[in-house]
Amino acid sequence: MGIASAALALSATACGGKKSSDASSSSSSSESKSASAAIAYDVGGRGDQSFNDAAYAGLEKAEKELKVKTAEAEPTEGESEADKVQRLTELARKGNNPVIGVGFSYAPAIEKVAKKFPNTTFGIIDDTSKTGPNIANLVFNEEQGSYLAGVAAAKASKSGTVGFIGGVEVPLIKKFQAGFEQGVKDTNPNAKVLSAYLTQPPDFSGFAKPDLGKAAAKGQLDGGADVIYAAAGLAGSGAIEAASTAGKWAIGVDSDQYNQPGLAKYKDHILTSVTKDVSLAVFDLIKSVKDGKPESGEVRYGLDKNGVALADSNPQYKAMADVTAAVEKAKADIIAKKITVKTAP
Numbered sequence: 001m002g003i004a005s006a007a008l009a010l011s012a013t014a015c016g017g018k019k020s021s022d023a024s025s026s027s028s029s030s031e032s033k034s035a036s037a038a039i040a041y042d043v044g045g046r047g048d049q050s051f052n053d054a055a056y057a058g059l060e061k062a063e064k065e066l067k068v069k070t071a072e073a074e075p076t077e078g079e080s081e082a083d084k085v086q087r088l089t090e091l092a093r094k095g096n097n098p099v100i101g102v103g104f105s106y107a108p109a110i111e112k113v114a115k116k117f118p119n120t121t122f123g124i125i126d127d128t129s130k131t132g133p134n135i136a137n138l139v140f141n142e143e144q145g146s147y148l149a150g151v152a153a154a155k156a157s158k159s160g161t162v163g164f165i166g167g168v169e170v171p172l173i174k175k176f177q178a179g180f181e182q183g184v185k186d187t188n189p190n191a192k193v194l195s196a197y198l199t200q201p202p203d204f205s206g207f208a209k210p211d212l213g214k215a216a217a218k219g220q221l222d223g224g225a226d227v228i229y230a231a232a233g234l235a236g237s238g239a240i241e242a243a244s245t246a247g248k249w250a251i252g253v254d255s256d257q258y259n260q261p262g263l264a265k266y267k268d269h270i271l272t273s274v275t276k277d278v279s280l281a282v283f284d285l286i287k288s289v290k291d292g293k294p295e296s297g298e299v300r301y302g303l304d305k306n307g308v309a310l311a312d313s314n315p316q317y318k319a320m321a322d323v324t325a326a327v328e329k330a331k332a333d334i335i336a337k338k339i340t341v342k343t344a345p
Contacts, residue, residue: 036068036069036070036071036094036095036096036097037059037062037068037069037070037071037096037097037098037099037100037286037289038070038071038072038073038091038096038098038099038100039055039056039059039070039071039072039073039099039100039101039102039282040072040073040075040084040087040088040091040099040100040101040102040106041055041056041072041073041074041075041102042075042101042102042103042105042106042207042233043075043103043105043204043207043208043233043234044207044208044233044234045074045075046072046074047262048233048234049234049237049255049257049260049262049263050233050234050236050237050252050253050254050255050257050260051102051103051233051254051255051276051278052102052233053255053260054254054255054275054276054277054278054279055100055102055125055278055279055282056072057255057278057279057282058278058279058280058281058282058283058286059072059282059283059286061279061283062282062283062286062287065283066286066287066290068286068290071091071094071096073087073090073091075087081108081109084101084105084106084108084109085109085112085113087109088101088106088109088110088113088122089113089116092113092116092117092120092122093117096120097119097120097121097289098120098121098122098123098136098285098286098289098294099113099120099121099122099123100122100123100124100125100138100282100285101122101123101124101125102125102278103125103126104124104125104126104127104129104172105204106124106127107124107127107129107130108130110122110124110130110135111130111132111135114132114134114135115132117134118133118134119134120134121134121135121136121285121288121289121294121295121296122134122135122136123135123136123138123281123282123285123295124136124137124138125138125139125278125281125282126138126139126140126172127139128298131297132296133296134294134296135296135297136285136288136294136295136296136297136299137297137298137299138278138281138282138285138299138301139298139299139300139301140276140277140278140281140300140301140302140307140308141300141301141302141303141307141308141341142172142175142176142179142231142274142276142308143175143176143178143179143341143342143343144179144302144303144308144334144341145179145274145275145276145303145308145309145310146175146176146177146178146179146180146183146229146231146274146341147179147180147182147183147186147330147334147339147341148183148274148303148309148310148327148330148331149179149180149183149229149251149272149274149310150162150179150180150181150182150183150184150185150186150187150229151183151184151186151187151323151326151327151330152183152251152271152272152310152317152323152326152327153180153183153184153227153229153249153251153271154183154184154185154187154188154191155187155188155320155322155323155326155327156227156249156271156320156323157188157191157226157227157249158226159224159225159226160188160190160191160192161191161192161193161194161223161224161225161226162184162191162192162193162194162225162226162227162228162229163193163194163195163196163217163220163221163223163225163227163228163229164176164177164180164181164193164194164195164196164228164229164230164231165195165196165197165198165213165216165217165220165228165229165230165231165232165236165239166195166196166197166198166206166230166231166232167197167198167199167204167206167207167213167230167231167232167233167235167236168197168198168199168200168201168203168204168206168207169197169199169200169201170201171344173197173231173232174343174344174345175343175344176229176231176253176274177195177231177345178341178342178343178344178345179341179342179343180193180229181193181195181345182341182342183330183341186330186339187326187330192224194220194223194225195345196216196219196220198212198213198216198232198235199212205235206232206235207232207233207234207235208233208234208235209234209235209238210234210235210236210237210238210241211238212232212235212238213230213232213235213236213237213238213239213240213242214238214239214241214242215238216239217230217238217239217241217242217243217250218242218246221242221243221246221248225248226248226249227243227248227249227250227251227271228242228243228248228249228250228251229250229251229253229274230250230251230252230253231253231274232253233253233254236252236253236257237262237263240252240257240263240266240269240270241266243266243269244265244266244268244269244270247269248269249269249270249271250266250269250270250271251270251271251272251273251274252270252272252273252274252311253273253274254273254274254275254276254278255273255275256273256275256311256313257270257273258270258272258273258311258313258314259313267314268314268316270314271314271316271317272310272311272312272313272314272317273310273311273313274308274309274310274311275308275309275310275311276301276307276308277301277306277307277308277309280301280307281299281301281307284299285299303331303334303335304335310327310331312324
């Protein structure tokens, strides 16, 4: 989750994703000596223009630069915990190392499978609850990037009302909400923040259905919001569409959504994006295994290491001198610990 972390998932066909390789692209034998790395996607699958695509970018980079073979595995709709265990087991059995679960929903399954394959490194993105000698917990300070988004939203807003849309109301997404709301209020105490969640656990479709994001964004636009930040994975694309259609600003998440091909039609209205360098985390873990020094335990990425950031790809954003200056000051203050960002609303 990152954003799209959930027990429910969509198939590659449903989300428009496409596998460039699958488990069969790796060795069919657990005794293979060739280097191979695998990732198991979260809800929305590859093609979500956000969280999963960021993970894929890291895998693709490793394939090109480290010359490792790669494997990908897509989730299935309404899958059980046993399905995740089976998927991870199959990837490990075929000799992939590391095996990376994209999203906190993989944590229980990784805890089980990692014990069965002690010589394989397992990566889990966005979770520190399950640990082990061969488990790397790849986590981010999402609240810090979201704080910067709040600063940008407050400065760019003309109406004084902005919106936050969370995919599913879970602790991870509350970090995004908390940082955003704090950034807005610290910048403009009189600003109004409209916050909403698309679904409640155990319904995780709020990470996967663009129509839900679109409807929620329309409601906030009708309520006067002129900047909307959606932390909702694939569903966030619907919020971006709604904001663009209304001629208002959207703020993307996880990937630099201004540069996502699938959102090109709306890019002029994507003010900025809160990026999480999931691709770097994936690449670093694969490289550590190849180098014979596999990462394990908590590996954290924050503003200080550019693990989270606010993208400036949109020329319109870069031209807003007062906005960018405020964002840079806030970033410096967070790194210097002058500002402590909340992790819960």
